[in-house]
Amino acid sequence: MTTVVADPAVRDWRQTLVDRPAVALSGVLLLLYVVTGLVAPGMFTPNGVRSTLLLACPLAILAASQTLCMLTGGIDLSTVMTANFAAYVAANQSGQGPLAALSLALLVGLAVGTVNGVGVGVFKVNPLIMTLGMASVLLGVVTVGLVGDGFLSGSTRLLPVLRTVASGTLFGPVPNNVLVWALVAAVLIFGLSRTGLGRAVYAVGDNPIACRLAGVRIWQVLLAVYVLSALLAALGGLLFSGISGSVGPDQTNAYLLPSVAAAVIGGTSILGGVGGYTGTILGALILTVLNRLLLTLDTTEAFRQILYGLIVLALAWVYVRLTGQRGA
């Protein structure tokens, strides 16, 4: 007579860590912040907090794109180009008024996302390659647009509203862009955990076969994800231009790999099905503070790069150990 085996209901600390990575990440962030503050006392002032949040925001928005794509087991390497392009369009069309300019910028995101989504969802192209190709196309389009009479060569006056939103201060330690960030975060966190689409996103990343058997049309979910990713990228580009005060064809490029790193550190598995935006937010903050620490320590660019890489690797390794998610 065989016996029913029920799983032990032991909840040891490792299990808690796995189910709620935000706890551990907050701890790491706090520790890191304190250490940084010891070297750069300015961190504890309202101004210090403000500048951290200000810098973390565009990274966090771009990392949101990656989070969405990674949850379905994909990746989006075209986000920074979409961001640059959208920023340009907004600046270019700023004469038409903020509504028109911003709408056009977001339209860029919509178009890019649709092409990416169709490629990945319908034609089943590997997301790495699809978004890579897209990035090339966008780079070319932007470069062409800037040349001579190109369609982007008009005015590059930044929309005043962008400046205010992106680099203004709400009060003390809170910059305006945190409002945008908070809105995005709220929508994403709610969307991923409490909407049907959110459930479908996790499901597609976890087991596409099971999704198909349950009647989910996977291409629809992928299309939605890549469109959202590109829209967020456009938003990130707009915010960044507001902070930097200008537009440039490769403004946000340095954020590409860190945006992926932020998502990975935040506990989103690159294989899909696990993770969320909460962790990514913490990941983005950790990376921003880390960057600040390394800058303050007056280390060389070289040392910063190396440490960056080592920390990303270490955190990813820890995740695999804890969750038992081994690479394919």
Next chain:
Amino acid sequence: MSQPLLQTTAVAKAFGPVVALRAVDLSVAPGEVHALLGANGAGKSTLVKILTGVLRNDSGTVAVNGEPVLLRSPTEARARGLAPVYQDPALIRDLTVAQNLRLTGVEVADVRRELAAMDLDGLDLDEQVRDIPLPFLRMLDLARALVFDPQLLVLDEITAALPPDLSERVFAIMGRWKKRDRSVLFISHRLAEVREHCDMCTVLRDGRNVASFHPGEGGESQIVAAMLGEASAGVRDVARERRAARERDEEEAPRLVVRDLLIDRQDAGVSFEVRAGEVLGLAALEGQGQDRLFEILSGNARAAGGEILVDGRPLRARHPYDAIRRGVVLVPSNRLAALLPQRPIRENIAIPLFNRVRRWGPINTGRERRQVSEAVTRLSIDTRAAAQARRLSGGNQQKLTIGRWLAAGFRTLLLFDPTRGIDVGTKHQIYDLVRELADAGAAIVMFTSELREIGLVCDRAAVLHNGAIVAELPPTASETDLLTAAHGLEVTAV
């Protein structure tokens, strides 16, 4: 009496709570073709894996030529003279045959020699494995095993899916091995072959060997009786009484009609009907087309011909969504395919609710919680390990795959071997559930590899053999009859 070539004594193996082998004594003499028989789940493949070094037995001994051996790996087993030919040839599809051979250290020339002896030297070994049809891959695997000149050739269902002329070559090799005083362990469902070519047979049931005899004497009926044992005859269940008591309206149109559905073959198709409130049991041996049939019925694959009618209207599904929309849902036996391993129970149950864009909006958590907990309670799913589905026990995982459709609603339920690998307690819970669902008006088609379940759960039985329905039997049919029909043999009228 000379030393047996192979002798296992009280070999036992368990996988967690599931006991695959209890105590198996098997004795193969030199120069003997010995058949290993048993119904699905009797323990045959586990025993084979132990003999070929893939698994280690928990207790008991294995002796070759009188000497006890420890088979820790396939290489060690081969060194001891035990070479297998598995049902799924262990070849890498993207490589050529020659490359595969190089990889495992086998000389191409040797394999060619063996192939020539089989009259198959026309086979091109520079073809990619994916381009060679399965029967020839089996023969290649056989040739490869022969190169090692094993003392005991273990053939696992080699003749299943082999055309007659290739099977003949296999028998010729078996004969050759006998003459050289070497032996063959022949696992097969084809009782006629066993009778004709084997000197001895051992029947396994429930992880034990229950009979060993010369198959020629007693014939197929003795084999079948040994496979099923005494217990099969009189088992009746409370469910049966319930079923008898229920009235059925014979005039009612069938909910699901399958007509001449071409699954694997072009010349004959599957036809059957199921009414609301009815459980149709489908019985078949391994590999008779049941997998593909269910894939087609659930909308995951297209049939080469024939038609499916749901509530009188044709169903032409291109995606499971089309079938689900008509109320036809599938519970597959492969839980890995059906579950979201890293997601919690709640999400696993709720997933069909979000399979269209209209449902992508905010979830009514109250309603979801209610639907989920209804399903959980109804199925008594143990939710202690609720955070990730992969941490649940096999039985609970299976209940989860059923629970998902309870929450989403359905009219026709397709169950594919729902109790495979599940503990006895959960099995009975599932039987009760199936009866309840039928009583509530669902039409149910259930394929099972355990024949006794037909009698316990179903209103009718259909037997699938070689891609077509070969018999329709009442649930009162004995397991003997079912098994006989499943082998493609005539069931003698009572």
Next chain:
Amino acid sequence: MTATPRAEVATPLPRPTGRLERFARRQGWVVGVAVLLGALILWRSSQIPAFGAFEVRGIVAGTMTLALLAMAQTVIVISGGIDLSVGAMMVLTNCIAARLMLDQDLGPVVLVALLVVAVAMVLSGIIGAVAVVSGVPDIVVTLAASFILAGLALIVLDGPGGGTNPRFQELLVGGFDQPLPAALWLAGIFLLVWVPFKRSRLGIATYAVGSDRAAAFLSGLNVGRTRIAAYVMGGLFSGLAGLVTTAFTGSGEPRASIGATATLTSVAAVVLGGVALMGGSGTLLGPVLAAFCLALIAPLMLGLGWDPNYAEVARGVIIIVVVMIGGLLQVPRRAR
């Protein structure tokens, strides 16, 4: 009772695929790329009235780096992985070579070259070992490695600098009108390194591991070691790419963005060359030819009088369209 049915009909042996058909099926894509390359070269030569050794050398030597990186990426992808750090490895080896070769004679320069390649192989092996042992997906490990390698490059050279020996340059990439050295090196590497590797047991094992890791394990292969070996080989090629960069530009440049762009282009070349990103199939020749095709796009546009900036757009569109078509063609094959 029924007896075993006697065989009346002999099952026909599978018709051996004719040599032509097999060639078409397996190498069809590569042939297509080769034809495309031929057409592009012809087109280019028609654009320049005095198309000669100078132009050929420009094409070959100029593309050599990308071709080598494509080789590195191909080996790793065939083994079932991916390496986002090949570009950074190239930058690092470029800087090490440039720094050590400055103002040296040919002898020491050649020794440095060998040292640099060895370092690349060792580092790449370590990266592979980390991926195998930790279980972290390749893409994440190599992503982190790309930061680390870029940082190391900055330590070696904090800005553009270093130099090399002119004789070494000539040897590796030829003078301005000598296409042969570069072409010979590429052909030599292909014939002397890749071809023997592909036929060897390790080479077959690499394909096996990329095709079906579980089956490879059951066949008795040491999966971890095979994967690490693929990374070491990748290191060989990306180390050579760095050397070629030193020879071609005559200096070292530690800018990380160069590495990133190069890496991504190498992935594009691999896919365009007919190698499946999921591993287990493909040849080295395809990506190398595809690299040349990609490199010819900009000069062709220049020749047409088009804005060479459109080259980037064209490149991206071509990549997308080609992989979409490739995806459509794959589907019936997979269904078999």
